[in-house]
Amino acid sequence: MPQSLDKVLYTGRVHTTGGRDGASKTDDGRLDVKLTHLGTAGTGTNPEQLLAAGWSACYLSAVAHVAKQRKVAMPTGAAVDAEVDLGTNSGGYQLRARLNVTLPGLDRSLAQSLANEAHGTCPYSKGLHGNIDVATTVTV
Numbered sequence: 369m370p371q372s373l374d375k376v377l378y379t380g381r382v383h384t385t386g387g388r389d390g391a392s393k394t395d396d397g398r399l400d401v402k403l404t405h406l407g408t409a410g411t412g413t414n415p416e417q418l419l420a421a422g423w424s425a426c427y428l429s430a431v432a433h434v435a436k437q438r439k440v441a442m443p444t445g446a447a448v449d450a451e452v453d454l455g456t457n458s459g460g461y462q463l464r465a466r467l468n469v470t471l472p473g474l475d476r477s478l479a480q481s482l483a484n485e486a487h488g489t490c491p492y493s494k495g496l497h498g499n500i501d502v503a504t505t506v507t508v
Contacts, residue, residue, distance in 0.1 A: 388414060404455065416452040418462070422493040424450035427467060430490035434482050443473045464501045471508055479508045 381395040388405040391412075401418075404410025435442050442448045449468040454461065471479040483506045487493040496502060 378432055391420075416454050417473070419463075420450035420452045420465075422469065423452075423465070423490075424448040426492045427469075427486060427490045430486035430493070431469065431471070431482050433489055434485045438482070440474070440478065440482065445472045446470060458460070462500065463496075465496065466505070467502070467504045467505060469506045471506065474508050476508050480506050 374382060380407065382389060382399070383395070384392040384403070386403065389410070390403050391401065392403060393400045402410075402412035404412035406414045406416065421440050425448075427450075428446065431446070431448075432442045437491055447470045449470070449496040451468070453464040455464060467483075469479070469483045471482065474482075483504055487497060487504070493502070
């Protein structure tokens with residue numbers, strides 16, 4: 369059951385036309401992107417790439433937030449490589465994702481702990497965990 373919001377901090381507004389072969393533009397004009405159906409020779413991006421970009425950015429910020437709370441310095445070179453799969457099963461179209469977290473120089477146990485705790489902070493993780501298959505791998 370979704371939790372209600374006590375306070376709205378931000379609302380992202382995007383106007384999309386043409387579906388996977390169309391375009392999306394934000395109301396402030398900061399994002400204006402052509403969409404191309406996956407696997408085609410088009411020049412645009414696709415929704416899975418956009419989800420991977422948004423989630424990985426939010427999740428890396430969540431890792432940094434957790435690290436700051438624990439008074440752990442985020443290492444130079446910290447990164448998240450996100451992979452979002454679109455596939456099918458008996459339920460129709462489904463998503464699956466992998467977050468590959470790089471926290472160079474940290475103790476493996478600490479890095480894994482930060483990555484695990486960040487899922488409880490990142491709103492993308494909260495929204496997607498339990499709804500799609502998500503695997504998180506940590507490299508130090």
